[in-house]
Amino acid sequence: MSQWPDTRILDLLGIELPIIQGPMAGATNSSMVIAVCNAGGLGSMPAAMLSSEQLRDELKTIRQHTTKPFNVNFFCHQPPAPDEQRARDWKNLLEPYYRELGADFDAPTPVSNRAPFDEAACAVLEEFRPEVVSFHFGLPDKTLLNRVKATGAKILSSATTVEEAIWLEQHGCDAIIAMGYEAGGHRGMFLSDDLSTQVGTFALVPQVVDAVKVPVIAAGAISDARGVTAALMLGASAVQVGTAYLFTPEAKVSASHHKALRTAKESQTAITNIFTGRPARGIVNRAMRELGPMSAQAPAFPLAGGALMPLRAKDDADFANLWAGQALTLGKDIGSAELTRQLAEGALAKLNRH
Structure with missing residues (x-):
């Protein structure tokens, strides 16, 4: 599949498909990450709710079952007084x-128990050297970030406004996740706490693309090939998909969450x-x-x-x-690997018709 309109993310991260599985703390474990990576996308392991030992165990399992690049995601908030x-x-x-x-x-x-990125987490990264490390709520302090970069990892982080995207580029991100208001889970906002200024995915993506030089990853209410196609046509190099992966058998969600996803x-x-x-x-x-x-x-x-x-x-x-994100009704009960391939193959077919 070499006919993608923009291969910068594929080249940067060493992946085959421009599909990144969103890191969903509590719902994602190594089995989902492995399935997505082996299908050609980028699996993402959320670490915010794991101890160092739990993270080490998950990364060990991932390394044992895939030779493909994968992402580890951290929160980097300041603990409150x-x-x-x-x-x-x-x-x-x-x-x-x-x-x-x-x-x-x-x-x-x-x-x-949602912990910010710290020395102990950084030591685990230095041990396992994942190819990609992503952050939510900005970036960690410069000393820790430089240690992560020294492992060779590519750095991603979420922006919910153009201002945040520019800030992330200036502070060393290799690519930026443009997270629209429609997205499920925690807003990645960090320069402002004003929800009224948050922008929808398909308004945000082209503005971020125009504002930064690094590749842009679209996130928020992208759950099928139509959304992937639209994001790529707006200038994104890849998409990050979260809610659609909650419908897969690899997702670790409660019975109540499982039911709500399918009935809301x-x-x-x-x-x-x-x-x-x-x-x-x-x-x-x-x-x-x-x-x-x-x-x-x-x-x-x-x-x-x-x-x-x-x-x-x-x-x-x-x-x-x-x-859950606003496109939850587009979710389908299929496996993580199949979802990854369907998103990519469907989008490529649509792009090649234009």
């Missing part, structure tokens, strides 16, 4: 739900901060309807999720984050 009053107020707001569901309100509040309408997703403290798109459930979807009372990222954990344990349909 403790705010006991805000945490107490948030938990008090949830007390009626604790009573209703029979959860122990007086037990210590669990701690949400395209209008039933919203941006919410109540599950983690940071804006993210998911399928609307009871917690989002009654507490948000955006709440000024939610503790800072990633602390908001802790007080919800006991409720989620009792009823994950109503109190868990059901991340």
Whole structure:
């Protein structure tokens, strides 16, 4: 498949198809990454919810089962200062739900475990030397970033505005993921917290393409070959697909999430901060309807999720984050490898007709 309109991402990352599987913390493990890589795309291993040992085990498994390049993804937020009053107020707001569901309100509040990129994570990268490393919420500090670059890894990060894309290029990214407002999961925004300025994928992509010299990867509501084709025709070198991979058997999603993905309408997703403290798109459930979807009372990222954990344990349909993008109704129940190939082959067929 050499007839792609722009082969810069293929050449840069050493992959065959311009399809990048989105790193979805909690839903993606090594089996999905391996399937996508072996199909010719770029599999992406999310590390934000893994300990160093868990990450090491996953990377070992990936290396054992594929010789192809793969991506490891990290969050690089600043951990918030403790705010006991805000945490107490948030938990008090949830007390009626604790009573209703029979959860122990007086037990210590669990701690949400999304960790930013740090020395320990960097040491794991230096050990395994993945070909690609991607970041969310900007980039880590220069010392750590230089250590990652010294391993030979290509650096990607998400931009939700043209300003963020320019910043990422200036600070050393080899390619930029242009993440539209339609995308599922956490917004990659880092220069602004103003949701009203966020741009849709197919308005954002050509503007980012015009603003930077590095290759651009389109992300957000791309779930079939039509979306891939449109993104490439707007100047993207590749696409990053998330929600469509949640329908594959390799995805590690709860029964409630599995059902919601297959029954929700395209209008039933919203941006919410109540599950983690940071804006993210998911399928609307009871917690989002009654507490948000955006709440000024939610503790800072990633602390908001802790007080919800006991409720989620009792009823994950109503109190868990059901991340999904706006194109969720286009999802199909096929394997990760087959999805990767279908996205690429369908797009190539459409492009070659023009």
